Structure formats: C-alpha cells, structure tokens
Amino acid sequence: MVRNVKLALTGLLMVLGATGVAQAADMPLKAKPLAGAGYNWTGCYIGGDVGGAWSRMDTSRFAQDGIGPSFADYGREDDKGFMGGGQAGCDFQTTNLVFGIQGTFDFGGVKGSHALTDIPTFSETNNLQAVYTATGRMGYLYTPSFLGYVKVGMAWMQDKNQVLQPGGALLESAKFTLPGMTAGLGFEWMFLPNWSAFAEYNYMWIEDTSGQHFTPAPGLIGETLNVKQTVQMVRVGVNYKFHWDGPVVAKY
Secondary structure, three states, X not given: OXXXXXXXXXXXXXXXXXXXXXXXXXXXXXOOOOOOOOOOOOEEEEEEEEXXXXXXXXXEEEEEOOOEEEEEEEEEEEEEEEEEEEEXXXXXXXXOEEEEEEEEEEEEEEEEEEXXXXXXXXXXXXXXXXXXXXXXXXXXXXXXXXXXXXXXXXXXXXXXXXXXXXXXXXXXXXXXXXXXXXXXXXXXXXXXXXXXXXXXXXXXXXXXXXXXXXXXXXXXXXXXXXXXEEEEEEEEEEXXXXXXXXXXXXXX
C-alpha cells in the first residue's frame, strides 16, 4: 500500500513538470512534502534570446528645409526579420505569485523598402536595428517550475531610414529612436534550480507620430518627416538565476 502511494505521487509530480521534486515521494507518509521544494523564483537573473520581429511604419513629409510646410504621404511599410540579444531582471516570489522587473536589449535587421505613395518614382528604406524595453512583470506559478506571466512597460525602437531618388541615389537619411509602450505575455520553465527557458510575445507602439529631421545628401534639400511605428516580437531564450534564499513553499 505504502509503495503504491509513493509511485502515484511520483507520477503526479512528473506530469506537473516539477523536475527534481519527485524525490519528495520517498519521504515517510507522516511527513507532508514541500510543494515546490528546490524551485525558488526569488532572485535576479541574466540571459540571452533569439527571435523574430515584425515592424509597421507610416511616414509622411511635414516640411522641407528652407521652404516650410509641405505635406506628402510617403506611405506604409511592413517589414520582418530576425533579432537577438539578452535580458536581465529580478523577481520576488510569494506563494504562487511572482513579481519582477526586467530590461531587454535586442539587435538585428528588420528592413525593407517601398515606393513613396505620393511620389512613386522615389523610394524609402526602413531598418529597425534595435529594440530596448524596461518592464514590470507579474506571473502565476501553475507548478513549482512553470510560470505564466504578463508584462508591461516602456520600449525604445531604434531605426535607420533613407529616402532614395529615382535610380537609387541617396536623397536624405535619418537615424532615430522612438520611445513608446510595450505589453506582452509568456511562459517560463525552470528546468534546473538555476536555469530556465522562456517563450514570449511582445507588442510595442508609440502613442503619436514623431517628427524626425532627415539630413540631405550634399547639395540636396532635407525634410522633416512624421513617423509612426508598431513592432511585434516573438522571443525564446534561457536565463541563469542568482537566488537570494532557499526554496519557497507554495500551494498548487
């Protein structure tokens, strides 16, 4: 009888994904196993990630240097590409809840080009080169080692754009960073006491258009363009955790 109960407990813990805590099934039945023993989410971490991003940017001309207001619709561009980078943060666990802060930095080349809507003989190239975020995170532990979470905070999208003349000669260019907001959700699995893997989705946007001055090529006229951008990003990665204290007891 005792042996059958031990086997049942061991199987249940394995199904829940609580790797390493199945040893609790070998304790005497009069002692209550500690749920989550060996898994502690309180502490700080660093890690790396890779993923894909999708950028949408709308641009329009607001003014020309030395001329003044001069509106023209430069159109919309949808780009996609790969990004990679890292993250660092700190978490605090209380029972089944985990609260934390996190910073991320990802680099890549999410780029493309399109003909200007109002001046189709000219073209524009967009290149999302980096994304930085600073967020708060709140999660729920479905098992001692499996966390589902949401996050919200600030995002900074770094772009390099160019406007090209017919034939591809440079007309003007600008490199700028758009501050905005980000929201996301994800899952994290602690497969060892100090190591975890995660997958998440993030959406980034700016509330209003942002005026950016495009510096002209020598001998040409620069312009001020209004730009508005949204970015979607999917990231997968691993974290190494530095724990502050021992395992946290939680109820599942």
